[in-house]
Amino acid sequence: MVRAILLILAVVFLAAAPFFGDAVMIQYGIDALLFATLAQAWNILGGFTGYASFGNSAFYGLGTYGTAIAMAQLHLPFWVGLSLGAFLAVLCAVVIGLPILRLRGHYFAIATLGLSATLAAIISNLDISGRNIGLILPLTRNDVGFYEEALALLVASTLTVMWIAKSRFGMGLIAIREDEDAAQVMGINTTFYKVVALMLSAFFTAIAGGIHAYWITFIDPASAFDLSLNVRMVIMAMFGGPGTVLGPVVGSFILSAVYDALARSISTAAALLFGMVIVLAVIFMPRGLWDLGHGLRQVGWRYFLQNIRLHRL
Amino acid sequence: MSEPLLTIAGLSAGYGAAPVLFDVTLTVNKGEIVALVGSNGAGKTTLLRSISHMITARGSINFAGRELIGLSPEDVFAAGLVQVPEGRQLFPAMSIEENLQMGAFLRRDTAAVARSFEQMYALFPILKDRRRQAAGSLSGGEQQMCAMARALMADPKMLMVDEMSLGLAPVIVDQLLVVLADIRKAGVTVLLVEQDVFAAFSVADRGYVMETGRIVREGPVAELAEDPELRKAYLGVA
Numbered sequence: 001m002v003r004a005i006l007l008i009l010a011v012v013f014l015a016a017a018p019f020f021g022d023a024v025m026i027q028y029g030i031d032a033l034l035f036a037t038l039a040q041a042w043n044i045l046g047g048f049t050g051y052a053s054f055g056n057s058a059f060y061g062l063g064t065y066g067t068a069i070a071m072a073q074l075h076l077p078f079w080v081g082l083s084l085g086a087f088l089a090v091l092c093a094v095v096i097g098l099p100i101l102r103l104r105g106h107y108f109a110i111a112t113l114g115l116s117a118t119l120a121a122i123i124s125n126l127d128i129s130g131r132n133i134g135l136i137l138p139l140t141r142n143d144v145g146f147y148e149e150a151l152a153l154l155v156a157s158t159l160t161v162m163w164i165a166k167s168r169f170g171m172g173l174i175a176i177r178e179d180e181d182a183a184q185v186m187g188i189n190t191t192f193y194k195v196v197a198l199m200l201s202a203f204f205t206a207i208a209g210g211i212h213a214y215w216i217t218f219i220d221p222a223s224a225f226d227l228s229l230n231v232r233m234v235i236m237a238m239f240g241g242p243g244t245v246l247g248p249v250v251g252s253f254i255l256s257a258v259y260d261a262l263a264r265s266i267s268t269a270a271a272l273l274f275g276m277v278i279v280l281a282v283i284f285m286p287r288g289l290w291d292l293g294h295g296l297r298q299v300g301w302r303y304f305l306q307n308i309r310l311h312r313l
Numbered sequence: 314m315s316e317p318l319l320t321i322a323g324l325s326a327g328y329g330a331a332p333v334l335f336d337v338t339l340t341v342n343k344g345e346i347v348a349l350v351g352s353n354g355a356g357k358t359t360l361l362r363s364i365s366h367m368i369t370a371r372g373s374i375n376f377a378g379r380e381l382i383g384l385s386p387e388d389v390f391a392a393g394l395v396q397v398p399e400g401r402q403l404f405p406a407m408s409i410e411e412n413l414q415m416g417a418f419l420r421r422d423t424a425a426v427a428r429s430f431e432q433m434y435a436l437f438p439i440l441k442d443r444r445r446q447a448a449g450s451l452s453g454g455e456q457q458m459c460a461m462a463r464a465l466m467a468d469p470k471m472l473m474v475d476e477m478s479l480g481l482a483p484v485i486v487d488q489l490l491v492v493l494a495d496i497r498k499a500g501v502t503v504l505l506v507e508q509d510v511f512a513a514f515s516v517a518d519r520g521y522v523m524e525t526g527r528i529v530r531e532g533p534v535a536e537l538a539e540d541p542e543l544r545k546a547y548l549g550v551a
């Protein structure tokens with residue numbers, strides 16, 4: 001109950017923030033909120049079932065291009081573009097998910113790696129998507145609006161994950177992560193569960209891509225299907241705590257802030273220091289911030305030593 | 314004799330190009346405990362995996378009047394044919410209670426599931442004491458109990474137990490055998506797959522002996538135990 005009130009207060013605070021911040025702060029906020037959504041979307045499959053997807057940047061790209069094609073080429077309203085992008089991404093999740101979700105562990109991750117490159121190659125050769133030059137969307141100067149949309153999307157994805165964590169569906173997903181064979185022997189249709197998780201993941205990822213496209217107004221295949229974006233989703237979700245409700249959100253807020261602070265103060269070396277933060281995080285809190293919270297309360301600073309011993313570093 | 318619950322006829326299966334089972338025929342009657350014994354690599358686990366449809370097989374598997382060949386593993390499970398897999402395959406980070414809850418995953422009747430919880434905790438009191446503990450932290454014997462309880466939570470017609478005694482102290486195996494007898498009393502038919510022939514025959518009504526993918530002997534365990542060849546090969550007595 002206390003937790004629910006705190007969460008609502010946090011959302012109200014975030015919603016009110018752009019009316020008090022300057023333009024730079026709002027732009028930073030949009031980025032951070034979209035990243036948090038991407039990490040949360042990745043968490044649905046990666047965190048709960050343990051299937052690490054590198055295909056989410058492809059869903060992001062489809063959301064981006066769905067929106068851009070609808071708005072720039074067909075002159076349809078924004079919401080139609082978002083729906084088209086989400087539809088394409090979810091369709092892609094089903095078509096791709098059915099065959100490759102049969103692969104386990106690393107094999108699945110590798111199979112998804114090629115997805116965004118493949119789609120980028122296709123998009124670069126279609127006239128409707130502007131080939132490899134890209135598309136320009138109609139300009140709208142309404143950063144506060146984009147901020148609130150990004151926040152609404154983050155809230156929607158987090159509520160979805162909250163439901164998953166409590167539902168039978170979520171229990172099934174966790175069972176798959178724990179032991180997929182056993183889950184199957186327990187009568188869980190594992191393929192169905194994994195594909196639905198991937199569809200949900202694709203849906204939120206694509207909407208985030210669509211909002212970003214309209215906000216940034218210019219897209220090309222290289223930026224829409226950027227694999228390093230997928231890597232950031234993974235890092236943020238893992239940093240916060242995969243398979244938890246708020247871990248990926250808090251994790252991505254912190255990492256976005258760290259990255260931004262580093263980029264402002266030392267510019268070029270920022271990526272290097274950012275990398276070091278991640279290395280230290282993986283060594284000292286391999287199960288993320290959420291686990292760190294529990295661990296510190298239970299055993300204090302020995303938590304870090306335990307992790308080192310446990311993972312034989 | 315009572316009516317057959319599971320009837321397997323002409324079953325063949327294998328992994329890729331390598332055939333493992335050849336024309337297996339086996340019957341389990343309602344309320345029986347049937348032991349399937351044989352040495353390593355005889356095909357016992359493959360037979361169980363074929364029955365629960367983890368691998369595809371050719372032939373006929375009739376369960377409670379229904380042909381199972383061609384169904385998915387979930388359908389076989391839903392039909393009431395539940396396997397306790399070799400090596401337990403618990404969900405290690407989940408508590409005992411959550412593991413048992415997973416066994417009842419497909420059951421919607423919460424009152425009946427609550428009754429099953431009571432029954433399991435009566436059958437395995439140790440699980441009740443440790444119900445909040447992570448399954449991965451249990452001893453081997455407790456894990457086996459947890460795996461059997463989880464399977465029973467599905468309210469099965471028939472339980473298939475694969476290598477129950479694997480890696481367990483004899484005193485624990487004896488306890489589990491008593492539990493199997495209790496399970497049968499509760500109306501669940503049992504197919505027990507074992508390497509430990511002594512243990513299996515001590516509780517079973519009938520037995521099947523497998524060698525290199527074929528059933529080579531079958532009959533009441535009392536008869537099988539007297540078979541000089543089997544005594545030499547499996548019981549280690551001349």
